[in-house]
Amino acid sequence: EPEVTQTPSHQVTQMGQEVILRCVPISNHLYFYWYRQILGQKVEFLVSFYNNEISEKSEIFDDQFSVERPDGSNFTLKIRSTKLEDSAMYFCASSEIASGQAFFGQGTRLTVV
Amino acid sequence: AQSVTQPDIHITVSEGASLELRCNYSYGATPYLFWYVQSPGQGLQLLLKYFSGDTLVQGIKGFEAEFKRSQSSFNLRKPSVHWSDAAEYFCAVATPGTNAGKSTFGDGTTLTVKP
Numbered sequence: 692e693p694e695v696t697q698t699p700s701h702q703v704t705q706m707g708q709e710v711i712l713r714c715v716p717i718s719n720h721l722y723f724y725w726y727r728q729i730l731g732q733k734v735e736f737l738v739s740f741y742n743n744e745i746s747e748k749s750e751i752f753d754d755q756f757s758v759e760r761p762d763g764s765n766f767t768l769k770i771r772s773t774k775l776e777d778s779a780m781y782f783c784a785s786s787e788i789a790s791g792q793a794f795f796g797q798g799t800r801l802t803v804v
Numbered sequence: 805a806q807s808v809t810q811p812d813i814h815i816t817v818s819e820g821a822s823l824e825l826r827c828n829y830s831y832g833a834t835p836y837l838f839w840y841v842q843s844p845g846q847g848l849q850l851l852l853k854y855f856s857g858d859t860l861v862q863g864i865k866g867f868e869a870e871f872k873r874s875q876s877s878f879n880l881r882k883p884s885v886h887w888s889d890a891a892e893y894f895c896a897v898a899t900p901g902t903n904a905g906k907s908t909f910g911d912g913t914t915l916t917v918k919p
Binding site: 722739747784785793794795797798800 | 838845898905906907908909910912
């Protein structure tokens with residue numbers, strides 16, 4: 692069964708450093724999403740992406756965040772200057788059509804020290 | 805805007821007992837509804853989903869959920885809980901249409917299973 696793949700599974704970074712989280716969505720999917728889950732809290736929507744541009748973003752997704760689809764298979768989330776409060780599990784998701792269900796990856800746990 | 809409420813933060817049941825986890829949503833029409841399960845430190849696993857049609861949906865691992873429009877609820881049930889069901893459970897809602905992949909999650913319910 693096709694699945695969304697995220698790498699790395701766990702990343703530790705120093706405060707102030709840039710970090711890039713990588714995702715390979717399901718191959719025929721056109722809509723891509725990032726979510727965040729701070730430890731012990733609920734999953735929160737960050738951003739949706741379609742046709743090489745952001746279609747919607749939440750208040751969390753400020754100027755420190757950016758997304759990119761650098762090639763035909765990868766979808767990345769960049770945090771420019773990480774803060775301690777960016778420590779969380781980050782989930783990538785993709786869907787085939789706008790009205791379809793999103794499929795989630797296993798997540799990348801980001802720890803900022 | 806859509807929202808989801810999971811009234812129970814923590815539920816404890818005995819192994820073999822039945823389970824019901826509550827979920828209420830706020831949305832003007834019929835949304836897409838999902839239940840996910842998450843083990844500690846792990847990703848989200850989809851248990852079941854409701855888009856339309858039969859209001860009783862069957863999922864994996866013996867779970868089912870019933871959509872009740874009149875109560876704006878989508879409660880998750882299992883007739884006999886196993887110790888391996890201990891996990892965090894999230895209800896989520898999405899808006900049918902152009903951005904259905906954007907889900908709003910509830911705060912989650914932690915399930916503990918007593919031997």
